[in-house]
Amino acid sequence: MKTFFLIFLFNSIFSQDLTKYFEDVERGNINKVKSEISNLLINYPENDGVIFLSALLKNRAEEAVITYKSIIQNYPNSTYADDSLIKIGEYLYARGLYTQASNELRKIPEKYSKSEHLQRSIDLQINSLLAIGEIDSAKFYINKYSINFTSLDFNYDFSFETPLISRPLSSNFISKLSEKEKKTIFTPTKRNPKKEKSNETINKKLLPYVVQVGAFESKQNAIKQSQLLIDNGFSAEVWPISVNNRDLFAVQIIRFSTIEEANLLGEKLKKKMNLSFLIINRPLK
DSSP states (O other): OHHHHHHHHHHHHHHHHHHHHHHHHHHTOHHHHHHHHHHHHHHOTTOHHHHHHHHHTOSSHHHHHHHHHHHHHHOTTSTTHHHHHHHHHHHHHHTTOHHHHHHHHTHHHHHOTTOTTHHHHHHHHHHHHHHTTOHHHHHHHHHHHHHHOTTSOOOOOOOSSSOOOSSOTTTTTOOOOOHHHIIIIISOOOOOTTSOHHHHHHHHHTOOEEEEEEEESOHHHHHHHHHHHHHTTOOEEEEEEEETTEEEEEEEEEEESSHHHHHHHHHHHHHHHOOOOEEEEOOOO
């Protein structure tokens, strides 16, 4: 019993120590945490919290997803299992892999019904189903979840010819931004219309990165999400892409000179509007 108590006490203290690392990541102090993650992995290689922290720090989303999957497989009862699932779902959704996203996201209400990500996972799942035209499936899950989770918001609208959620992924979570925040963070830089086109093209070439927040089979749906972003002060555009031989329409916020700059806006976008994102290197030719 004494040994068990000591282990429990150690884990509690260590969990508190991890909290400061997660807070640093949230504040954007990535390099500070990266400098310590190697030692943490050496000293605590089986700690699910350390493993999850390492995934957050990976430069490539694909590598992070592999780590998230390992947490779910090896630590299904971990407090980080549902966090890992939502990360995987966000990644698949942002890539436009809606069928896979839906399959992963529905595991949260099925297996982790107390998760703080419940509303978000359901919103993403329903949006994924609607994006691939699975309207009946979307209605089935809405009915099922509305019975099981009475405190959640299921205000979805199917009145459009091409259905979309009436509450976009962002609107249920939007925090009121101060005018200063809107101007300094989200307002695109105003261009001087008198500038020569050649100079504008040169400037754009110095801004190769875009932040992708969704990909749709329907151009109409992509335009609607792009307009929502524009209405909220973002410089967004719809760009055609191909994923697994499927032609899609990506919604992207343009343009940034560095990955760090793009990631900063992406994290603020995620925090303020609850939208997933990918950073894409798409320089103008």
